[in-house]
């Protein structure tokens with residue numbers, strides 16, 4: 594990915610951290626009411642998902658988030674949601690790769706921000722507005 598973005602690896606600091614990586618295992622019981630998970634974008638740099646072979650359900654749209662900032666909008670993070678069938682439960686395992694807490698994300702289209710600042714702002718917005726504004730908060734004026 595870094596190669597594709599033509600990043601100079603020698604002079605580029607490491608954006609991701611092993612220490613902040615997270616594995617989640619989900620079990621979605623059968624339901625015919627609502628969604629297993631509502632539409633959202635992940636705050637991770639990368640999300641790797643393994644869903645149970647015979648049960649699908651992940652629906653992906655398109656949008657932007659973390660990865661977008663690091664790549665100056667060349668990689669767009671996708672909005673997605675989970676559909677659950679009424680007669681089949683769903684199991685998935687998700688590995689999220691995050692930046693280190695103190696890593697400052699610098700890119701041409703965004704004001705510099707750290708992952709800690711981003712996370713704090715997301716919590717603030719959810720409290721005040723009821724939803725996550727996300728990366729749009731960090732867009733630079735130019």
Ligand SMILES: O=C(O)CCC(=O)C(=O)O
Nearest residue numbers: 619635642651675685687
């Ligand atoms: O369970 C899934 O397939 C997706 C989970 C997910 O989107 C998330 O945890 O952010």
Ligand SMILES: [Fe+2]
Nearest residue numbers: 633634635673
């Ligand atoms: Fe997600």
